[in-house]
Amino acid sequence: MLKGKTALITGSTSGIGLGIAKALAQQGANIVLNGFGDVEGPKAEVAALGVKVAYHGADMSKPAEIEDMMTYAAAQFGRVDILVNNAGIQHVARIENFPVERWDAIIAINMSSAFHATRLALPAMQAADNGKGWGRIINVASIHGLVASAEKSAYVAAKHGVIGLTKVTALENATSGVTCNAICPGWVLTPLVQKQVDAKAVALGVTVEEATKQLLAEKEPSMQFTTPEELGALAVFFCSPAGNNVRGVAWNMDGGWTAQ
Ligand code: NAD
Numbered sequence: 001m002l003k004g005k006t007a008l009i010t011g012s013t014s015g016i017g018l019g020i021a022k023a024l025a026q027q028g029a030n031i032v033l034n035g036f037g038d039v040e041g042p043k044a045e046v047a048a049l050g051v052k053v054a055y056h057g058a059d060m061s062k063p064a065e066i067e068d069m070m071t072y073a074a075a076q077f078g079r080v081d082i083l084v085n086n087a088g089i090q091h092v093a094r095i096e097n098f099p100v101e102r103w104d105a106i107i108a109i110n111m112s113s114a115f116h117a118t119r120l121a122l123p124a125m126q127a128a129d130n131g132k133g134w135g136r137i138i139n140v141a142s143i144h145g146l147v148a149s150a151e152k153s154a155y156v157a158a159k160h161g162v163i164g165l166t167k168v169t170a171l172e173n174a175t176s177g178v179t180c181n182a183i184c185p186g187w188v189l190t191p192l193v194q195k196q197v198d199a200k201a202v203a204l205g206v207t208v209e210e211a212t213k214q215l216l217a218e219k220e221p222s223m224q225f226t227t228p229e230e231l232g233a234l235a236v237f238f239c240s241p242a243g244n245n246v247r248g249v250a251w252n253m254d255g256g257w258t259a260q
Helices: 015-026 040-047 063-077 100-127 153-172 191-204 208-219 228-239
Strands: 006-009 030-034 053-056 082-085 135-140 178-185 250-253
Touching (some): 006 015, 006 063, 015 040, 015 082, 030 040, 030 063, 040 053, 100 178, 153 178, 178 228, 191 208, 228 250
Parallel strands (some): 006 082, 082 135, 135 178
16 A cells, blocks of 8 residues: 555654554555664564665754754655654653753654654655645654643653644645644553553562553553554554545544543
8 A cells, every 4th residue: 555655753663663664564665764772673674574674863852863864764765755753752750850851852852853854754745746745744642642640741741742733734734635643552562661660660569560550550441552563553544545634633542541
């Protein structure tokens, strides 16, 4: 379905981003990966799906590096048709104790990077299909873009901001083939969440298994994690013809978290 298209997924060396990259690759899209840590492993996983894969190591807190990544991505396999703004970090502390440097980093990586990548991706998307436009911008927000949890001020503020940005991007392109939507996962067991589980186990003096159960029980009625594969399938739907007129939604995959 996406053969010949190029998808750039930020923060895709791990977790949800890698899951979405693989789901788009399974539909035939060529993939540009980004993120820190092991690069060769994720690259091989995507290449094994039979598509072309490239990588750019831009630090998403740095607008000049984002600009460089967007230029690089467009030069690899043609323009960026699908942009998935996914890179994100977390820090947990009460506001009065929240390190200012962590606040700035979370706002930059989790929110401002989506603005920068979007503004740089839009012109080519708008020009596609003889000026009628074709493009998909998918912002990986969070259930914390819709509701809050204590001790996550920067993350909740950034994710609410991302949902606002999603709506504006959708509206400004509403008469074209460029759509923008957000995905709002509840708990997904990635390194980002494993750190929170481990901290909980230490704080409560319980096993990691017990801490995992408690983490889910507090927020997620299904008592199960959403998987990167499930989120990847939702991204594929947004990219499909059935997603042509889905504009500006914030779509939960949260095990009932916000139904309560
Ligand atoms: P993860 O830690 O597994 O992956 C984060 C990715 O972002 C990695 O590839 C990492 O290298 C990259 N990254 C971090 N800082 C970066 C930077 N400065 N520049 C470039 N890349 C950077 O985490 P994840 O759980 O897969 O999170 C992915 C997204 O999903 C985040 O935006 C997160 O807020 C969101 N999310 C996660 C959950 C969850 O439960 N795991 C729930 C809701 C939303």
